[in-house]
Amino acid sequence: MKRNLYIGLGFSAVLIALGVGSTVLERRAAVEAAGVQAPRFEVDPMWPKPLPNHWLLGMTIGVSVDAQDHIWIIHRGGSLERMETYAAANPPASECCAAAPPVLEFDEEGNLIGHWGGPGQGYDWPVSNHGITVDYKGNVWIGGNGRGEQVTPGTQAAALNEQQPGSGRFNDNMVLKFTQDGKFLMQIGHPGQSKGSNDLENLKGPAKLFVDQAANELYVADGYGNHRVIVFDAETGKYKRHWGAYGHKPDDISPGPYNPDAPLAQQFRNPVHCAELANDGLLYVCDRSNDRIQVFKKDGTFVKEAIIAKRTLGDGSVWDIAFSKDPQQKYIFLADGSNEKVYIMLRDTLEILTSFGDGGRQPGEFYAVHSIAADSKGNIFTTETYRGQRVQKFVYKGMAPVTKKDQGVVWPKTAKGS
Amino acid sequence: MTSRRFISSLTTPTRSAMPCVMLASLAALTLLLPNRALAHDIPNDVTVQAFVKPAGQRLELLVRVPLKAMRDVDFPERGPGYLDLNRVDAYLRDAATLWISDAIELYEGDSRLPKPHVVETRVSLESDKSFASYEAAFAHFTGAKLPSDTQVYWNQAMLDVLFEYPIRSEHSEFSIHPGLARLGLRVVTALTFLPSTGVTRAFEFIGDPGLVWLDPRWHQAVLRFVDLGFLHILSGTDHLLFLFCLVIPFRRFRALIPVVTAFTIAHSITLIASAYNLAPDSLWFPPLIETLIAISIVYMALENIVGGIGVQRRWMIAFGFGLVHGFGFSFALRQTLQFAGSHLLTSLLSFNVGVELGQLLVLLLLIPALEIFFRFAVAERMGTIILSALVAHTAWHWMIDRGERLIQFRFEWPQPNAALLATLMHWLLVMLILGALMWCVRKYWPLKFPARQPSAPDPLGMRPVQVHAVGHGLETETGGEI
Numbered sequence: 094m095k096r097n098l099y100i101g102l103g104f105s106a107v108l109i110a111l112g113v114g115s116t117v118l119e120r121r122a123a124v125e126a127a128g129v130q131a132p133r134f135e136v137d138p139m140w141p142k143p144l145p146n147h148w149l150l151g152m153t154i155g156v157s158v159d160a161q162d163h164i165w166i167i168h169r170g171g172s173l174e175r176m177e178t179y180a181a182a183n184p185p186a187s188e189c190c191a192a193a194p195p196v197l198e199f200d201e202e203g204n205l206i207g208h209w210g211g212p213g214q215g216y217d218w219p220v221s222n223h224g225i226t227v228d229y230k231g232n233v234w235i236g237g238n239g240r241g242e243q244v245t246p247g248t249q250a251a252a253l254n255e256q257q258p259g260s261g262r263f264n265d266n267m268v269l270k271f272t273q274d275g276k277f278l279m280q281i282g283h284p285g286q287s288k289g290s291n292d293l294e295n296l297k298g299p300a301k302l303f304v305d306q307a308a309n310e311l312y313v314a315d316g317y318g319n320h321r322v323i324v325f326d327a328e329t330g331k332y333k334r335h336w337g338a339y340g341h342k343p344d345d346i347s348p349g350p351y352n353p354d355a356p357l358a359q360q361f362r363n364p365v366h367c368a369e370l371a372n373d374g375l376l377y378v379c380d381r382s383n384d385r386i387q388v389f390k391k392d393g394t395f396v397k398e399a400i401i402a403k404r405t406l407g408d409g410s411v412w413d414i415a416f417s418k419d420p421q422q423k424y425i426f427l428a429d430g431s432n433e434k435v436y437i438m439l440r441d442t443l444e445i446l447t448s449f450g451d452g453g454r455q456p457g458e459f460y461a462v463h464s465i466a467a468d469s470k471g472n473i474f475t476t477e478t479y480r481g482q483r484v485q486k487f488v489y490k491g492m493a494p495v496t497k498k499d500q501g502v503v504w505p506k507t508a509k510g511s
Numbered sequence: 512m513t514s515r516r517f518i519s520s521l522t523t524p525t526r527s528a529m530p531c532v533m534l535a536s537l538a539a540l541t542l543l544l545p546n547r548a549l550a551h552d553i554p555n556d557v558t559v560q561a562f563v564k565p566a567g568q569r570l571e572l573l574v575r576v577p578l579k580a581m582r583d584v585d586f587p588e589r590g591p592g593y594l595d596l597n598r599v600d601a602y603l604r605d606a607a608t609l610w611i612s613d614a615i616e617l618y619e620g621d622s623r624l625p626k627p628h629v630v631e632t633r634v635s636l637e638s639d640k641s642f643a644s645y646e647a648a649f650a651h652f653t654g655a656k657l658p659s660d661t662q663v664y665w666n667q668a669m670l671d672v673l674f675e676y677p678i679r680s681e682h683s684e685f686s687i688h689p690g691l692a693r694l695g696l697r698v699v700t701a702l703t704f705l706p707s708t709g710v711t712r713a714f715e716f717i718g719d720p721g722l723v724w725l726d727p728r729w730h731q732a733v734l735r736f737v738d739l740g741f742l743h744i745l746s747g748t749d750h751l752l753f754l755f756c757l758v759i760p761f762r763r764f765r766a767l768i769p770v771v772t773a774f775t776i777a778h779s780i781t782l783i784a785s786a787y788n789l790a791p792d793s794l795w796f797p798p799l800i801e802t803l804i805a806i807s808i809v810y811m812a813l814e815n816i817v818g819g820i821g822v823q824r825r826w827m828i829a830f831g832f833g834l835v836h837g838f839g840f841s842f843a844l845r846q847t848l849q850f851a852g853s854h855l856l857t858s859l860l861s862f863n864v865g866v867e868l869g870q871l872l873v874l875l876l877l878i879p880a881l882e883i884f885f886r887f888a889v890a891e892r893m894g895t896i897i898l899s900a901l902v903a904h905t906a907w908h909w910m911i912d913r914g915e916r917l918i919q920f921r922f923e924w925p926q927p928n929a930a931l932l933a934t935l936m937h938w939l940l941v942m943l944i945l946g947a948l949m950w951c952v953r954k955y956w957p958l959k960f961p962a963r964q965p966s967a968p969d970p971l972g973m974r975p976v977q978v979h980a981v982g983h984g985l986e987t988e989t990g991g992e993i
Contacts, residue, residue: 108943115936122930135794138919160637161558161577200697206555229638231667272664278591306638328662456919488794496928505793505920 131446133493136457140486141203148193153476155225164199167225209275219265228304236299237265238317263318266295281330290319290343293332314368320361336393382409399443428465449500457502557695560642564705565681572674579666580694581606596659603632607672614690627674635669681707692719732854733861740865756811773826777833785841795920800838805910807832812903
């Protein structure tokens with residue numbers, strides 16, 4: 094009897110201790126949570142679902158999310174190895190595989206729900222596709238960074254390298270506008286016609302585009318051959334304005350290789366890799382090889398800049414950015430295809446809060462993470478070029494206190510709130 | 512400039528017959544003009560946004576759908592396919608009736624509301640944010656239309672419609688059967704109900720959810736969730752196989768009661784805990800639970816094959832695995848709990864009642880079938896081994912398949928922080944209380960239920976160890992205390 098009493102008392106004491114302890118810890122967790130927070134992500138290894146028809150992705154060099162939360166990507170089928178496209182040989186050399194069409198549309202679940210693209214009548218399809226943007230009217234814009242000869246209808250673009258897209262003069266001096274089902278609407282610029290960074294009619298390796306709804310203007314990160322941002326009327330294609338780094342008039346004098354210890358370059362290096370307009374009218378430009386973001390007003394007035402991973406050489410650190418989808422667009426997600434990570438930054442201060450990702454080929458790792466986009470639910474999508482050649486989804490898991498500057502690979506965690 | 516006339520210019524004899532006449536005429540036209548693409552493709556993925564708000568003697572229904580889901584409607588175009596906004600209004604109204612209001616059934620109490628009046632239509636860009644709230648959406652219908660010179664490709668625009676239904680009172684009970692699944696291959700509907708009480712209810716469902724009570728009374732929630740639980744257990748092969756294994760050796764009610772009760776209590780605990788967000792929300796969790804469910808079946812089948820299982824042991828195992836199966840039930844409920852209204856706990860319990868009724872039905876069919884099988888087909892022990900082996904085989908493959916999916920996740924130890932420790936302490940608390948309950952049950956239960964596996968003479972000559980309850984402890988036939 095006495096023994097049972099002791100057991101009962103001991104048991105009650107443990108229960109009370111656990112109850113009090115968890116309450117205290119919950120309060121402490123609330124205090125911790127009130128500190129610096131950032132969106133937390135987990136890779137979804139099951140996204141997207143397998144492609145049909147033995148299709149493969151090549152260098153995947155663009156991603157965009159439309160207003161319906163459909164995910165659009167563009168890739169380079171021509172970058173696949175010969176053995177990867179045996180099924181497309183004449184005669185077919187094996188059952189597998191073939192390049193998927195260049196433009197692919199996925200739903201939120203990762204189902205492929207649309208595909209089109211390639212050379213056609215009435216427009217000049219790029220030698221080397223580069224960048225995809227779905228604008229506020231649902232139209233699809235693409236750029237290109239290829240050199241060499243223009244591809245003709247019925248042919249496949251050549252195998253290309255991200256850094257040296259073909260050889261010879263720049264061919265892809267144009268951007269194209271299509272409907273969501275691939276109907277051609279407009280082309281700005283013509284292949285092989287660029288006269289440099291102050292040419293008002295042609296582009297030179299345009300990397301990425303953005304359409305401003307308020308003014309219906311198209312902003313082009315131009316690009317692999319030019320050193321500027323250029324703005325056109327999104328409906329007529331009429332030239333509006335352009336500028337270089339710090340709002341200077343751009344020039345094409347070679348700046349030489351990037352030197353992190355040298356004074357800051359006064360012109361953009363190639364490639365000018367993204368131009369994204371925020372809701373408050375600030376334009377964020379990826380000066381990839383200079384390892385920096387520059388921020389401008391819509392008229393090209395320089396506002397500020399931030400250097401990211403300054404000692405990154407070669408391909409540079411600032412490949413692409415996406416804004417969080419809250420109305421204030423509080424965060425920037427920056428894809429760094431050299432250091433193989435995505436930075437989460439505060440948009441107003443350009444301060445890096447944390448980063449995730451690491452080099453590798455497993456889900457959640459990156460090899461040349463090239464493009465990034467966010468959907469309305471806070472999830473982000475990335476694509477990889479070179480031999481990365483895939484699209485990945487990172488599921489938004491709510492806000493979490495920042496505990497590490499570099500989170501590494503964001504595999505699913507084993508507990509809530511970690 | 513292209514201009515294709517819309518089918519609704521055909522005469523409309525009566526309002527209810529209109530869709531049939533339209534569709535029949537369309538079919539005839541399609542046959543007569545095979546080379547002309549009158550019909551549009553069925554969209555793969557369609558998102559519908561809707562608000563339902565009763566106000567006084569009328570009920571407003573605000574709906575936004577992609578224009579491309581309005582199939583067989585050839586909207587007037589200009590240029591390369593841009594909508595001709597000057598001529599589109601009549602087409603919008605007809606499309607709204609044919610594809611939206613004709614598909615939606617709204618009820619006030621038990622009475623179906625008459626066909627609504629199309630108050631206003633709008634064409635919007637995909638990026639338009641008006642449907643973020645009811646107020647913004649309503650203002651959108653009274654605001655300016657899209658400028659007529661806007662160049663928007665016809666199948667990239669949205670159709671917004673404001674319908675109005677006559678009602679008796681805004682305080683009535685309303686329900687809706689949104690038959691919008693036909694708009695696309697996959698249709699997601701986000702519906703917000705704004706009753707006069709001021710409590711907003713948001714729903715999001717895929718396809719056709721059937722009749723939805725927008726603010727259900729408790730008995731409506733009970734009915735819906737009992738039904739759901741009943742159907743879920745009957746369609747859940749893995750749960751049924753587990754139940755099957757559980758009862759093969761115990762086919763008498765006195766023996767079954769503690770086993771099935773333990774399973775029920777356990778899955779109720781984790782089901783309710785999940786509904787109150789106490790379960791992990793990570794991507795690896797569902798595959799883990801599915802794998803554990805497969806393991807539970809394999810284990811139970813193997814235990815049957817080995818034999819010598821007492822009720823004492825089986826109800827404890829049923830309790831443990833019941834906790835796992837409860838998480839499995841919660842995945843089935845995840846999308847449906849939104850229909851519970853303010854009766855979350857009632858709905859959860861009702862779901863459990865449905866599950867139990869389903870289990871009861873299965874047991875009522877299973878036990879006599881097993882009795883007949885063992886009496887006329889094969890001796891009990893051998894039959895138990897054969898049946899359990901078949902189940903183990905199936906479950907083994909499930910276990911391998913699900914396990915392969917699970918191991919694609921690489922586990923990392925979480926960061927030890929206050930939130931994690933608090934969660935662990937919560938669970939420890941729950942486990943301790945459960946442990947204490949189990950201890951009490953174990954201590955007192957054997958007084959009422961003989962803990963012995965009823966079995967026929969062993970045809971294989973194997974002699975399982977029989978377990979008897981002796982006083983408050985347990986003894987084997989050889990006298991050793993467990």
